[in-house]
Amino acid sequence: MATLTINPTTISARSITPPPSPPDDSPMALALAASTPLPIPNKHMPTPTYTITKLPPSPVTPPASPPTEKATPVLPSSTVLHPPTAHLQIWKDPPIYSIDAATAAAAIHQAASQPLPPADKVFPWLHGLHSENIVQLTFFDARRKVLQRTPTCWRGVTVVKAGRPLENSRLRGAIHPAEILPAMSGSNGFLNVDPKEGFCVRNFHIQTAKLAAISDIIIYGDDRTSKETVKSIARRISLAQIKYRSMYMNHPDAQCPQFNTFVVSSSFSEFEQHHPELVAFDSQGLSSGSIPDFPFLERQEMCIMSQATEIAHNVWLGSTNDKYQAGTRNLFNICIETCDGAPFPTAPMLRLISRRMKDRNSVQDIEFPASGSVAASHWARFDIDAIMDMCRWIYFSVNPILIKDADGDTKMEDRDPGKRVLIHCLDGYTETSLLALAYIMYAEGLTVHEAWIQLHREKGRNFFAYQTDLQILLRAQSEILRASPARHEEDAASVSKIAIPRWVSKSDGSLPSRILPHMYLGNLCHANNPEMLKELGIRRILSVGEYTSWTKEEEAAWPATHIMKIQNLQDNGVDPLTCRLDQCLAFINAGKAAGEATLVHCRVGVSRSATICIAEVMKRLKLSVPRAYCYVRARRLNVIIQPHLRFMYELLKWEEGQRIQAGLGVKRELEWPTIAREIALMNRPYSR
Structure with missing residues (x-):
């Protein structure tokens, strides 16, 4: 097999290279279209592109990354929903169980309080490894078949709303059935959303469907949705779980996890009355304001x-x-x-x-x-x-112009x-x-x-x-x-x-984007203009995986202690970043303490450097991942930030560590599939 050399190229701020997205006529695209936000004018998506060159046959070597953790995380032996025998079974073939609003709320809260698996245990599987996508498989080293296996360390909770659209009576993180099931009701199985062609590490739109297949699924309807409609969707999902388990959960060295389907017997009004913290949009379609x-x-x-x-x-x-x-x-x-x-x-x-x-x-x-x-x-x-x-x-x-009189005075009533x-x-x-x-x-x-x-x-x-x-x-x-x-x-x-x-x-x-008074986010072009940086009050530079090409005179004008270079960190979906965050944030903090602003840059200023800026905003302003992401995204001006899947996932894991260190315990404001889904929706108008 030929080696594939994939190199990022410099992109103009005006260029738009859309990441892979579901076809406009696909069930998932149709389900998402109704809730797609209107684009903000003048936002542009500078997507890193890749040049694929065929070389003589040689071993395929993925980008270097530090050693991974040896300990393999295991699923919790007991959760609110597992084992399901504690709940009323209302259908045997396929198995479907019934729970009330209180149990559903407890399951959602418990899932948000469980640590996520380490990134190296779920990637590159989350990137999307379709069996026919040779480019994607080769890049992530197809010889190591273990990378293609469905991870056995994930037990999520996916909430599905049956019946009317998501614009009303929506629980936190709820999705439409069309986002995980084929359009035809007679079709069995979950949607196969792994991309068959191309190479991309920003497949945010496939996360919901991929992780629903390895999650317990709760189905509910609003107060106008019949119980038969809810059970019909539940039956299709339960059959899909059985099919997925038989096809993709073939792990010879581990016991195969089993996931189950649950329907909520309570009315939606019970969630509104007793669990308002889980209500994103009420029965009237009004936002609660409690969900990001x-x-x-x-x-x-x-x-x-x-x-x-x-x-x-x-x-x-x-x-x-x-x-x-x-x-x-x-x-x-x-x-x-x-x-x-x-x-x-x-x-x-x-x-x-x-x-x-x-x-x-x-x-x-x-x-x-x-x-x-x-x-x-x-x-x-x-x-x-x-x-x-x-x-x-x-x-x-x-x-x-003031009109004065002959004495040179201006009347009070004539003063404009x-x-x-x-x-x-x-x-x-x-x-x-x-x-x-x-x-x-x-x-x-x-x-x-x-x-x-x-x-x-x-x-x-x-x-x-x-x-x-x-x-x-x-x-x-x-x-x-x-x-x-x-x-x-x-x-x-x-x-x-x-x-x-x-x-x-x-x-x-363009100027680099001022994210905080002491921190700017920019690209390599900005970093290669040190005179401009000094005019802006920027005295420190944090180069993430990309290095400046200054003259000797320019280098001599900057103290060596004011420049930090993070080496061997590519925007490839493999190299981890959070293991470097402490040293990066310490460098930025030293600049703030000295009254000096820091420019954080990579090549385009949308992924590696943006991830570091999000982490600094999280720590400095005490914001969650979703809120810090939107904070930085708004301040990157006309360029859309695009940390890839692994970077965003690592930020969630880093947030866990920060909360545990502060004695707050694990508590995610939104789950990973929901964050990925919302990012995909926000980027969709710009990727057409």
């Missing part, structure tokens, strides 16, 4: 991060949410929405709006082209003039405090960048690079600017500064002689 909701958490964190702040006198930068918040609309007299497809406002249009604003209580809405919406090569002289006109109009709207302007877009940080930077340059008399740093550091704004924004503003810089009211006439001649720092020419327009 990934899309809601991401949007909540985005609103917090991008809430309106004053970037210049009377000029605010924020999200569209700031415009529509109850009771705040009248705070702004002018709302400028930057969006794709918007034309430049013409000078006559701006004069007309000025006349309308004589009524000081009126609110005027204007559109302006979004950042990155037009390639720099297409920008004509007219476009630069339009930017200048807009900046000039905003400036004199917020800084009105100026209009309040909100520059906004839906996410609050992407489409507004071009206009916000141009205005700061004009109003403050700053160069491009000064405006870039001031908006981020002094004004505290997280923003994403495209390379085209940088090129356009560099082209218009001289004219903006000559026209700036903040510059004196004697400075105008020196404008054309302004030197552009070297870090500007090395920048692609």
Whole structure:
């Protein structure tokens, strides 16, 4: 067999290479479609791709990894649901048991309190090892057949809702039957979700179905679902368990675990009354707020991060949410929405709006082209003039000229405090960048690079600017500064002689993402621009598996103690990361103690480095894995973080260790299949 050499390649922030996902007409895709969240504009998925090269025949060697634990974890001998003989058997062939709401709740809570098996005991099986997928099998060393066996150390609890969709009467982690069963009711067995083609270590969408097959399964319905419907689904699941056990649980050296099917005899209202902590959506379809909701958490964190702040006198930068918040609309007299497809406002249009604003209580809405919406090569002289006109109009709207009498005095009733302007877009940080930077340059008399740093550091704004924004503003810089009211006439001649720092020419327009005041998340391009990092106040660099290519002069300017390199850590689904977390977090903490920010980077800044940032957020802010993931995801701006399956699983195990160390005991807020399912749902709109 030929050796397969798989190497990550550098990906542009704009490129989108979707990870494998269920076909759009598959039962699982149809089941998930109804609950797929709407995409957040300007989020992009830079997925590591792989080049597969055939080499002469040689032994297949998977990437290096540290020795695994020798002790093999075993299933608990007794749980709430096992052995099932403690419960009423309502069907013998296939076996189905009945439990009440209290027993179901106890089983769910107990499962969340049991330690997860070590990662090396369930991977690479969780990646998806289809018997016909030669690429995936070869990479994970097909000669070691033990890797393909179903793990015998997992006993989960899967909750299935029969009947109506999941939008109401939903328990924590509940799934639709179509996510684990074939569409045809006469088909036996669970869905075979292992990918038959390609190589991927981010198969989040298959985790629910894979682990349901090695879990006890609880089926319930809402108060409008008949008992026959629930039993029908239970019968199919019980038959699938029997078939799976006979086909895939053939372990000659271990006793084959047996998993069972249970139906809840209680009404859903009993869960609402006695176990509200397990209710995600009540019978009316209202969220309880007690269960982490990934899309809601991401949007909540985005609103917090991008809430309106004053970037210049009377000029605010924020999200569209700031415009529509109850009771705040009248705070702004002018709302400028930057969006794709918007034309430049013409000078006559701006004069007309000025006349309308004589009524000081009126609110005027204007559109302006979004950042990155037009390639720099297409920008004509007219476009630069339009930017200048807009900046000039905003400036004199917020800084009105005072009309004085013959004595040089201004009457109190004639004093105009100026209009309040909100520059906004839906996410609050992407489409507004071009206009916000141009205005700061004009109003403050700053160069491009000064405006870039001031908006981020002094004004505290997280923003994403495209390379085209940088090129356009560099082209218009001289004219903006000559026209700036903040510059004196004697400075105008020196404008054309302004030197552009070297870090500007090395920048692609983007800045590393500020996750916490003392920690930034970025890519290799950011790390290879040390001058820019110093301008941002970053004094330490944590390189995860990828190393910088600095000049000797650049290396000499950084103390060796301020650089940490984590070696032999690839984004391959094999190399473990949590064994390195303590040293990484200690390095970041040392920087915080010294008042120095740390850049954490890998190649793209979405997997290895993102995992470390999630761990730091978990430890620093005392957040669970789901909440810390959404926190970091929101602050990575237009790039979607993508720690692969093993990294996310390891974070759950690391959280266990942190809780045990703190004397809190094991208690997961969400189970692994639910976390994986929610991540798959959030990524799905961007992977089409």
